[in-house]
Amino acid sequence: MKDEAIVKQIQENNRNIYQLGLKFFDGIKTMPFSEYILLCQLIEKKKTPTPLNITQLTYELEVTKPAISRTVKALVDKEYVMRTIDPNDRRATYLELTSEGEEQCHHISTQLQKFMSLVYENIQEQELEDYLKTGNKIFAAMQAVYQMSIEGEKE
Numbered sequence: 001m002k003d004e005a006i007v008k009q010i011q012e013n014n015r016n017i018y019q020l021g022l023k024f025f026d027g028i029k030t031m032p033f034s035e036y037i038l039l040c041q042l043i044e045k046k047k048t049p050t051p052l053n054i055t056q057l058t059y060e061l062e063v064t065k066p067a068i069s070r071t072v073k074a075l076v077d078k079e080y081v082m083r084t085i086d087p088n089d090r091r092a093t094y095l096e097l098t099s100e101g102e103e104q105c106h107h108i109s110t111q112l113q114k115f116m117s118l119v120y121e122n123i124q125e126q127e128l129e130d131y132l133k134t135g136n137k138i139f140a141a142m143q144a145v146y147q148m149s150i151e152g153e154k155e
Contacts, residue, residue: 024115030108031078034071037061039080039105042097051084051094080104 025033041060045052057068072095075081080101086092097105120128 036108038071039101053094
């Protein structure tokens with residue numbers, strides 16, 4: 001096992017980066033982070049022919065149905081998202097991004113991009129490439145360990 005102190009430092013570093021990112025996002029004062037993430041997901045889904053419903057969102061974003069429902073309601077109230085009832089199955093409700101919702105998501109994404117560009121200006125390109133490679137290795141290792149834990153639960 002790796003040195004416990006290093007592992008703790010990495011965890012603290014990741015937490016600090018995440019928390020500072022959220023502070024910056026809160027400073028934008030446009031919408032909660034959860035709403036932004038949901039809008040981004042709807043933009044991604046626009047690229048596919050299949051409409052998105054709340055059940056799919058809970059699966060894709062890995063959050064509870066009540067949390068998604070609250071977020072969707074807030075976005076519908078702001079007119080960033082519309083609910084559409086399936087004419088063939090009136091029980092099925094799909095979510096559609098409005099043009100206002102898409103504009104808002106792009107606006108926030110642009111602000112985040114500008115912020116991160118300023119951050120990265122102080123870091124050498126090779127350091128960023130190394131960070132990316134290391135991050136990808138950590139992610140792959142996490143996926144492997146997670147997959148093993150799921151397979152172990154099945155047995």
